[in-house]
Amino acid sequence: MRIATWNINSVRIRIGHVARFVTDAKPDVLCLQEIKCRDGEFPLNAFADMGMRHVHVVGQKGWHGVAIASKHKLEKLPSPPLCPAEEARTAAVRLKGVTIQTLYVPAGGETPQPVENPKFAHKLAFLERMKALYRGADTNLVLTGDLNIAPGEHDVWNHKQLLDVVSHTPVETEALEAIRVGGGFTDLMRAQTPEPAKIYTWWSYRNQDWRGSNRGRRLDHVWGTADLAPALKSMTIHDATRDWDKPSDHAPVMVELKG
């Protein structure tokens, strides 16, 4: 089974990119973040044309919003209650004996100070809820999404320079690692491509020559509970999409699990 995750930054404006990616990479399941539309505005017909006939949409007007699309029948599950602001940032489904969750963690604003920056406080509160929710061993759970944290020094283009930049501050990276360990998750991307290889999934729109300068960060993640780790066959960051016309600033990540 192939599971992909992609912060699409508006599913309506980039529906053609989704179709091209589905044709090229043939995911069974595609988790999307930042769909930026209400449930009723989601382009279900276009997904059906791609063979993705089963879709769980958790949208809201204009901002945020997540969805899980699948070629196989899925059971919609309640969204994990992680967002203190109750924004549309989480979705979950059950499919072929596996629970798949997708998250869009708050970006956190500019300043990594919760007192003066409420957006950073919001991000930290979201992470606290993740820590509580995922504590203790689970099985057959795949967690995907834009976690808006690049946890390791090889997940950013310049570790020292980004230590005080939101997404790579110690308070965030340590929180994410504590969530991962506490939940018994394996980082499937790093299981396939261990450090010190540098791997990124996001490149700012403000870097025109994104590949030349390669100032990327690994903000998007695929975790699996430990029981699933032996099934991991491959992991691909489809960064070719970043060169398509009017791309998302994130590239899709896909893992392939045996069975």
Place this chain on the structure above:
DNA sequence: ATGGTCGCTAAGCGA
């Protein structure tokens, strides 16, 4: 140190 670019919706916010 600054500004650089997007998408939403209709001037500015969030990323």
